[in-house]
Amino acid sequence: MTDQPLLSVRDLAVEFGHGAGVSRPVDGVGFEVGAREIVGIVGESGCGKSLTLLALLGLLPAGGRVAGGSITFGGRDLLGADPSVIRSLRGRQVALIPSDAGAALNPVARIGRQLRLSLRTHSPELNSQQRRGRALDALRRARLPRPEQALSAYPHELSGGMQQRSAIALGLQNEPVLLLADEPTTALDVSIQAEILRLLVQLRDELGTAIVFVTHDISTVREICDRVVVMYAGQVVEQGGVDEVLTSPSHPYTAALLGSIPPLGGVPPDQLETVPGMPPDPAAWPGGCRFQARCRHHVALGGPEECSSTWPGSADGVAVHAACHFPLDASPLEEVRR
Numbered sequence: 001m002t003d004q005p006l007l008s009v010r011d012l013a014v015e016f017g018h019g020a021g022v023s024r025p026v027d028g029v030g031f032e033v034g035a036r037e038i039v040g041i042v043g044e045s046g047c048g049k050s051l052t053l054l055a056l057l058g059l060l061p062a063g064g065r066v067a068g069g070s071i072t073f074g075g076r077d078l079l080g081a082d083p084s085v086i087r088s089l090r091g092r093q094v095a096l097i098p099s100d101a102g103a104a105l106n107p108v109a110r111i112g113r114q115l116r117l118s119l120r121t122h123s124p125e126l127n128s129q130q131r132r133g134r135a136l137d138a139l140r141r142a143r144l145p146r147p148e149q150a151l152s153a154y155p156h157e158l159s160g161g162m163q164q165r166s167a168i169a170l171g172l173q174n175e176p177v178l179l180l181a182d183e184p185t186t187a188l189d190v191s192i193q194a195e196i197l198r199l200l201v202q203l204r205d206e207l208g209t210a211i212v213f214v215t216h217d218i219s220t221v222r223e224i225c226d227r228v229v230v231m232y233a234g235q236v237v238e239q240g241g242v243d244e245v246l247t248s249p250s251h252p253y254t255a256a257l258l259g260s261i262p263p264l265g266g267v268p269p270d271q272l273e274t275v276p277g278m279p280p281d282p283a284a285w286p287g288g289c290r291f292q293a294r295c296r297h298h299v300a301l302g303g304p305e306e307c308s309s310t311w312p313g314s315a316d317g318v319a320v321h322a323a324c325h326f327p328l329d330a331s332p333l334e335e336v337r338r
């Protein structure tokens with residue numbers, strides 16, 4: 001991490017509803033992204049990953065609002081900024097790659113037209129020939145086979161993988177410094193998923209674009225990310241370098257997620273673990289550590305009182321180590337360490 005991160009999120013909170021009916025599905029999230037870094041945000045479904053990304057872009061769904069915290073991008077405070085500033089950053093400096101490219105692309109416009117329209121909005125200085133050249137370059141960079149033909153194709157004429165490559169081209173053609181990718185491979189076949197993941201890493205290497213990569217699949221994080229932010233129940237429970245966190249997790253939730261995937265190398269166990277139980281409801285977060293009710297470590301330690309009374313993380317959401325009163329690497333209990 002450089003001294004001046006490209007993106008800095010502190011104590012971010014997102015709320016829905018009013019009065020007694022308020023829920024806070026993102027509740028004090030903090031992390032940083034350096035230039036050229038690929039940062040994975042990982043956690044089970046519903047832990048607040050997508051809302052965190054959407055809050056960064058000022059694109060929360062109706063009824064949702066940022067209820068606290070700060071977002072600084074390139075040294076600029078985004079939450080205090082005029083909406084027109086956010087709009088001009090979106091698409092030009094920050095681009096979103098959605099999970100379902102088919103839904104993100106306009107079904108009744110040819111790919112080339114969609115690329116040119118976006119260029120017209122974000123790079124009005126280009127003439128039509130330059131726009132066509134830029135669109136073609138973007139498709140080539142996204143490794144679309146036969147990019148000239150793809151320019152005149154409608155989305156439904158392309159395979160799922162090619163649609164996702166087109167969506168990536170759409171995001172990249174304005175040469176953003178930050179790409180936000182929300183489960184960009186879930187809708188694709190496994191072999192195509194691997195190709196798209198490789199493509200993202202290649203694009204970072206070639207263009208220097210930093211990437212925030214949201215996924216529920218911790219094995220994907222291991223493949224492509226430099227750093228990882230582990231979220232549980234609207235909070236960050238652990239973050240750090242991928243090698244460090246995924247080789248020697250400190251938070252029992254990270255360890256539980258790792259137990260649910262085959263280990264790197266070595267012999268896969270007969271049965272992979274699942275994390276028993278369900279996450280809590282964002283409308284009624286429990287006090288203390290939110291993972292406590294599902295934590296094997298908590299049980300093994302005899303149910304320490306502080307787990308239910310005090311949140312073990314940092315005030316701004318940036319858990320330097322793990323947000324746990326009894327992190328695994330400091331645990332005297334060998335049997336609960338991985």
Ligand SMILES: Nc1ncnc2c1ncn2[C@@H]1O[C@H](COP(=O)(O)OP(=O)(O)OP(=O)(O)O)[C@@H](O)[C@H]1O
Pocket residue numbers: 016023025043044045046047048049050051052061062063064216282
């Ligand atoms: N439009 C909405 N109105 C009210 N609550 C919402 C809305 N969208 C999301 N939420 C709440 O926020 C929680 C987190 O949603 P989010 O989409 O960020 O989860 P996620 O971690 O990205 O999950 P997934 O991996 O399934 O996409 C949801 O479980 C839900 O309780």
